[in-house]
Amino acid sequence: MKIAILGSGVIGVTSAWYLARAGHEVVVIDRQNGTALETSFANAGEISPGYASPWAAPGIPMKAVRWLMMKHAPLILRPHADMAMLRWLTAMLGNCNARDYAINKSRMVRLAEFSRDCLIELRKETAISYDERMQGTLQLFREQKQLDGIGKDVAVLKADGVPFEVLDRAGCIAVEPGLAAGEAPIAGGLRLPNDETGDCFKFTNALAAMAAEKGVTFLNGTAISRLVAENGRIVRVETDRGPVTADTFLVAMGSFSPQLVAPLGIRLPVYPVKGYSLTVPIVDESRAPVSTLLDESYKVAITRLGDRIRVGGMAEISGFNLDLPLARRATLEHSAGTLFPGAGAMEKASYWCGLRPMTPDSTPVIGATKVPNLFLNTGHGTLGWTMACGSAHVMADIIGGTKPAIETADLAISRY
Known part of the structure; x- marks a missing residue:
């Protein structure tokens, strides 16, 4: 055929x-x-089946209002006359309930876990190389209330048989030693040891x-x-x-x-949700991440890709525009800089954006x-x-x- x-x-x-x-x-x-x-081309670099979670979740509408007010906002909304945007936002908000969240997360994890297994098989079959690492993913919580709110995600992980660890500050630093030099508060973390990283490009x-x-x-x-x-x-x-x-x-x-x-x-x-990334050359390996860290406060992923650090995240709903505002770059630099200070040469970082194809669920x-x-x-x-x-x-x-x-x-x- x-x-x-x-x-x-x-x-x-x-x-x-x-x-x-x-x-x-x-x-x-x-x-x-x-x-x-x-x-x-330059996405966050994480292969994280266990963190496959719907954006539409209980409490997201209220969180979104707070995010829009933040200096380093994880969510940016630039409304304009776009019926596709309105339909998508309306449908996404309709999924912000406990029942739909559980259904959507379960099928996302099912596909993502299968995909990770397929990648392992493909790697064995082809010996393909792409700056890959198999050292897990750490979701880091700067605030205690974030750590206290992981119950629904842990329940799904347990139901789907996904290995995980709940860590305190010391545990987070043990798996990501570069955090010890950071100035950010660390309440704890949720680690998935089976997750991977690699350069998608x-x-x-x-x-x-x-x-x-x-x-x-x-x-x-x-x-x-x-x-x-x-x-x-x-x-x-x-x-x-x-x-x-x-x-x-x-x-x-x-x-x-x-x-x-x-x-x-x-x-x-499907609607474009814009994301941003920095690719930063490493200057001090002792301060750099060893795998992927998800900064829950700013929805930013910080990933080790060979001799580079990829810092990616945020969600901007603004149609198909591809501009690169300095304010978005500042958010990426703030997240990585407060967690892994001195690890990379931020002034030499390349700055990029891409349009993620998002469904409402x-x-x-x-x-x-x-x-x-x-x-x-x-x-x-x-x-x-x-x-x-x-x-x-x-x-x-x-x-x-x-x-x-x-x-x-x-x-x-x-x-x-």
Whole structure:
């Protein structure tokens, strides 16, 4: 079967790998001149299945009001005349209750844990290298009330059999010694020892090269304009380099997926939520993180990637703009600088932003559509890197008619 994958970020490339491995002829199309040059380029670097949690949670509306007032705000809202934004915000707020939170988190953890297992298998199979580390993730709480509020997350971790540790200040410093030099208060932490880290950009490019060796064709620098349907099926995708035909089409274009499928009568509730990152060269390894730390107060992840520190986070709801305000950079510098002072050369850091494709329930959209030969693998939000291999694996199973290893019915667009 010939399959056209639209999008060559980490989701599109991992999908190409698993589909090619299953024996399909695969072509990947992307407007950028290389792979992983948009949202996959400089993300936080964490592979954290146990921290796969919905943004929509009980108490979030009240927290959001406080966040908007903070100097170093983890949430930034720039409202404008955008019905898609309004629909998305309304739907997200509708998920801010205990019942939906438990349902959404459980299916997110299910997919993320499977994805971590798939990545381990892929690493054994290919010996792929991407500045990977397997030393866990620490969610750090600066305030006692944050630590006291982890009950609902711990309950889900227990239910899903995910190993975890609740640490005091000394325990946090024991797993991340660089914290000892910091000036920030530390009430405690929640550590997931099975989590991993790695450079998503390096991984995606290395896997793309391996996929090309398996026969995958990459049409980079090719802008996609529309999908063309005849007799109820997609027959081709129109691009600025001419039409591309295939038997099956898989949309993996992140935040740009809804616009492509809307003319087909498919309303895909994915909206761009902007995130920022700094990539900082290390100057003092003794003060640097050894793995990933999540700063709960500012929703910032601080990750060790080889001889660099990746500082990423925040959520800005402002449409498709890609500006780089100095205030956002200041928040990243404040979080990392108060926890790991002197670890990196902040003045030499590269500053970046990307558009995370978020669904209102934080669960990606993976599976079939009402068009028989059109499939979706998008909407992973902040967890594209965490969920990529598992999403691609089940997508290859669904397209190939094989029963996936995990339940996937509640991941499809039909849940909306």
